[in-house]
Amino acid sequence: MPTPDATPTPLRHALAGPLILAGLGLQVLRLAGLPVALPAVSLAFWLATLLLWPDLRRGNRRQATLLAGLGLGLLLVAALAFDAEIAWAHLLDNNSYVVAMLVGVSFIGLIGTRRGHAPPPGSAITGRRGTAGTWLGVHLLGAILNLSTVFMVGDRLRRHGELSLPQLLTLNRGLSSAALWSPFFASMGVVMTLAPEMDYTRILLIGLPLGLAAGTLSLQDLSRRFDLDAVPGYSLSPRSLLMPVGMAALVLGFHYGLTPGLSIVGIITFLMPGVALASNLRHGPRWTLRRVRAHALERLPAMRGEISLFLCAGLLTLGLSTFIDAATGGQWRLFGHFGAPQAALSFLAIVASAIAGLHPIIGVSVLASMLELAGDRQTLFAFVALAAWAVGTSVGPLSGINLSLQGRYGIGGGRMMRHNLGYAAMLSTLVVAGIVLLDAWL
Template identity: 70%
Template structure:
């Protein structure tokens, strides 16, 4: 029942892209009902975290209504982060793309050492700028052909994707930031974010080669054969984004494109086989995403509660800082990264920060960089970030284990980001 409800949520989200909404807010209702049905099966720690986030969010909404008489559209409170959850559900269908017979093609000699690790980081980073989280599964699943993923491989996947938030115009973080700071100058973000991302790749390669013996660790080969499916999917995303459905965001395109590609790849074997695989996926893989779904939905409810209470309590006139300059950017950046370490997704900190600021035109670019850097560093180290939750759900690695291994990397990235922010005062990087 829960798997079917999750599938219904995905279908309703896709129907919404073409203007069909048979059940208003039905995506949230279906996903939340599935989460409640699976609640007892969610790992205890995740269940407590999601429950606390949801309870606090609801409590803040009740407080805003009771204390400040805020107008709250209660039927819509289940809709927070549903677009992200729908994308994750859509991405899960990538497991249905590939060899139908189940036999594995012979693998060539693996690329190992620093070169292999750099190949993994670079492959995830470049393709992830367009395909977002789906790239991690494409490359990660390919690496698992040689055995369970090792810690260096998982860290390269994590950092390759999270660092793309620093500059990619197609990344989920950029979509959020463009909404919160519509007058930011992307060219300035690119000029600073891309070099920082390249430093992240260099740092990852050097650090992992120092901490681990990479001589037998297989990496992702940037060969035409390895890149075929990711590049084809990236080309399709770009085709839909620029030509066929320019009104849809990258996240929305991925949400419907990957399930469609999965169906198309199975249809040559016949409708019965395709239906069998979709049914199997619905009854096994989708319920297995219960932890990720619960946390994203609960985080969305918390964000809604916080922003509603802040707006009601301040009359939308109070601001955290009278002026948003380098010092304020550093404080905000550190606070959001710290909140990510204790388990809050950076989108919460970024959204709350935006709701407490009144940004002028020149300040919006600095705010945008602060938000993107917070997202890049916070998602790499945060145990409950989308990338770490997905690695946990797909490959069984604990988000807290990933956090411990990423603390040194995150510290180095924090120093680099703060240096850029402070240089802004003298070089006017974001003026």
């Protein structure tokens, strides 16, 4: 039986990986109803983040420091200047649910072959059909596998030569637009935490068609600006769809049947690792243990950028909302009513901040701290946040996907931003129309 390759592991990673895994395990125990305190989950993730801090990219470290510093500063001002009561024991808890979900989703990489899941081989095709296949493959597989799909498809395309600009733009847009509807994206986890009463069904009924429209827009834009006749694309086979469709069916089955009391975030948190372990156990417990150990020591520490960003953004949200409540006596809100005009303005502001270099989670967190939403307004806010995330990560020069494409394939974030501005403007027009439609539907 083959075994995963053993590679030297830095001490920081050897400590941080198991801590992240422990945080996930503790959260799963909480979901099972056992008396595990949320601060224990949060502490495991924060300790891992501190251990991995030296390994963060400079840009990530700068943003995370700014977010955490502002959050702590606002909490101190609220406590000292306005005598606000701060639940210090739960200081680090914001977004721990989201981080646990992210870690759970990462176990998808262990499903499939003994080398982990990868899209089945497909023959490269060129032209509009090939570009459409690349977009659809990244969009559908990425809706479950997230950023790893970009590398799987991108590396397969690179066998035909270095990736061209239209191929890179297709990878970017195919993945980012999945944030409009995929329950497996970090964006959905954040939104469900900030708006727990959102109606996911309505989000899906508007977000999924909008995501497919984004693909049509992208194909038209690339066909107009580039000669695609010689551009290799990815051929998506029906077998590629079995895993994402199966996972989505499992999540919806648990949500509407087996565990209706749990949120989709909670279901994904325990279901993805459970399915991954079950798929590996057929090779024996020793094999499974080796796979999990390798995952903890390699893949989980590699998530340091995402984990640090979400944890620190959670601290900013807590600090900002606490400060606003303390300074205004809980009476001030950004909008008296959150309707279509206010939602459209908020969406455009978050996208503008992403173009300026801020991750969309910052704009979403700040907006949430300035609103008090009840009932159907939470669904409208959720759509705004997801749409801003989808557009903002495609065009933002410092978004996770653009930084990853830069590191892997050498394309600068500024260049990606310039070439995505027209696409972002067209998609934003459709998003605003979607906001108006959703507001009328609620």
